[in-house]
Amino acid sequence: MPAGEICIIVPCYNEQENIKNVIDDIIDNTPSKEKWTVLVVNDCSIDSTGFEANSTGKADVLDLPCNLGIGGAVQAGLKYAARYNYDYAVKFDGDGQHLAKNIETFIQELKSDKADVVVGSRFCTKHNGFKSTFMRQVGIKYFQWLIKLLTGKTFTDSTSGFRAYNKKALKFMSKHYPAFDYPEPEEIILLNKNKFRIMEIPCEMRKRQGGVSCLSSNRAVYYMIKVSFAILMAAARKPEE
Amino acid sequence: MSAIQIISITGSLFFILAIIQAIRLKRLKEAYALLWLITGFIFLVISCWQGAIDIIADLFGIVYAPAILFLFMLVSAIIVLFQYSIILSKQNDQIKNLTQELALLKNKAQGCSKDLPNKES
Numbered sequence: 626m627p628a629g630e631i632c633i634i635v636p637c638y639n640e641q642e643n644i645k646n647v648i649d650d651i652i653d654n655t656p657s658k659e660k661w662t663v664l665v666v667n668d669c670s671i672d673s674t675g676f677e678a679n680s681t682g683k684a685d686v687l688d689l690p691c692n693l694g695i696g697g698a699v700q701a702g703l704k705y706a707a708r709y710n711y712d713y714a715v716k717f718d719g720d721g722q723h724l725a726k727n728i729e730t731f732i733q734e735l736k737s738d739k740a741d742v743v744v745g746s747r748f749c750t751k752h753n754g755f756k757s758t759f760m761r762q763v764g765i766k767y768f769q770w771l772i773k774l775l776t777g778k779t780f781t782d783s784t785s786g787f788r789a790y791n792k793k794a795l796k797f798m799s800k801h802y803p804a805f806d807y808p809e810p811e812e813i814i815l816l817n818k819n820k821f822r823i824m825e826i827p828c829e830m831r832k833r834q835g836g837v838s839c840l841s842s843n844r845a846v847y848y849m850i851k852v853s854f855a856i857l858m859a860a861a862r863k864p865e866e
Numbered sequence: 867m868s869a870i871q872i873i874s875i876t877g878s879l880f881f882i883l884a885i886i887q888a889i890r891l892k893r894l895k896e897a898y899a900l901l902w903l904i905t906g907f908i909f910l911v912i913s914c915w916q917g918a919i920d921i922i923a924d925l926f927g928i929v930y931a932p933a934i935l936f937l938f939m940l941v942s943a944i945i946v947l948f949q950y951s952i953i954l955s956k957q958n959d960q961i962k963n964l965t966q967e968l969a970l971l972k973n974k975a976q977g978c979s980k981d982l983p984n985k986e987s
Contacts, residue, residue, distance in 0.1 A: 666969075687969045693962055701966040708970065804962055 631661035631732060632711040634702030635684070636695055637719025638668040644677050647721050648684050654725035659732070664705055665719070668698040674719075695786075696808035703790075703799035714795040716788045723787045727828040731789035740824035741794040742816055744780070745787030749827035764849060768810050771853060775860040776817045781825060783810040794821050801865050807852050814859040874913035882906040901949060905942040912938075 633651055637644055644665065651663050663684040667675040669692040678686050687701055699716055706714040713735055717723050723745065731743045748765070768783045786809055790798060797819065803811040816823055885902050888894040912918055912935070923931035 685973065687973050689965050689969045690972075691961065691965045693965055697962050697966065700962075701969055704966055705970060705973070 630659050630711065631655075631713045631715065631728075632702070632706040632709070633661060633663045633715045633717050633728065634666060634699060634706065635663060635717050635719045636666045636668060636698035636702060637670065637674055637678075638692070638695075638698070639670045639672045639674060640719045641670070641672040641674045641677050643721040644674055644719055645681055647717070647719055648678065648681050650721070650725040651717065651728070652683050654728065656729055662711075664702050666698040666702045668692055668694070693804065694806045696802060696804035696806060699808070700799065700802035700804040703795055703802060707796050707799040711795070712792050714790045716786060716790075718786050722830050722832070724829060724831065727787070728789070730826060730828075734824060734826060735789055735791045738791075739822075741791050741821040742823045743789040744782065744813075744823060744825045745785050745828040745830075746780075746782035746825040747785065747828070747830050748781040749825055760845065764845070767849070768852070768856075771856060772810065772813060775814060775856065778817065778823075780813055780823070783813050785809065785830075787828060787830070788812075797821070797865070803855065803859070805855075807848055807855075810852055811855045811859045814856055818859070818862070819864045871913060871916065875910065878906060878910040878913050882910065898949070898953070901942070901946050905946075908938065908942075 633655070635644075635647060635651070637647075640647070648663055648665070655661050664687060665675075665678040665684045666687045667678065667689065669689050675686055675688050678684050687705060689698060689701060693701070702716070703714060713732055715728055715731060717725070717728070727745060731745070734740055734743050765782065765784055769779065769781060772778070772780050772783055794816065798812070798816075801815060801819075802808065803815060813823060882903065885894065885899050885906060889896055889899050919931050919934050922934050923929075926934075928934060
């Protein structure tokens, strides 16, 4: 029975080229004094992601029998963390975009109880080396504006998938995670509405090391419309019981 | 009784019987059949009592009375489709939960034998 303090949830779909490096990156950068588990959530990949992750022997693997999309995969990981009573959960993308050396900072902020949820932002400060495409930057600015309008708070990187949750937040999110496609901005609204304290901290992100992003340009229009709509609806809902 | 009336009454009756038969054979859940049944009965009423269309048309100021029929068909189809979207979304949620639960159970079943670093047993 897995148990421990920190659960690092790595959702992935067809990341056979990246997954080993991602696991190694986490293992190498996680402080040994903590108890932690790397949990790879394999969202029904058609390549050998699940096998690769399993063969490292360093990660626990959740194999989803149907493809649920990123939201459903993350929620499965959060359910795991809630069920096995982890104190903290970290969401870490399986494509190698995030840097595991940031995890410790995230956990420190949670431990000092400055926030319930920590979001890694590429745009908090100028120092980042992350080069995004122009259209993607326009999209991120637009969401920043929309979320500011609805919450009165500024989130510089609402689409960032690099997040850490304390126990209260992870229990809540395991039940109410917006588990469809592209959940990140919606999640911010949901958390804010339910009085969770969200904190952004700057972190660098890499470009993809391999594999294919889930967000191709012809999906971008759908993404903008769907996420805007989902954000508005999330804002219109009452807080959960 | 005019030919069209006979045809429409028979048609409506067949429609209603088909629905009831489907429920009887457990191919259709009662809850999902209600909207269809209501539609069928309204068709039956309109077929038997043709004056009804004129009365409704007068009421709403519709010049061409048979347009009521098209309006009625369209509205019932939209309502049924909307109900389907709701059912679909609910099932989407149920499938998601089942998938996650299955993955968690599979992990639990296999995980007992695994030895991971830094993980308590």
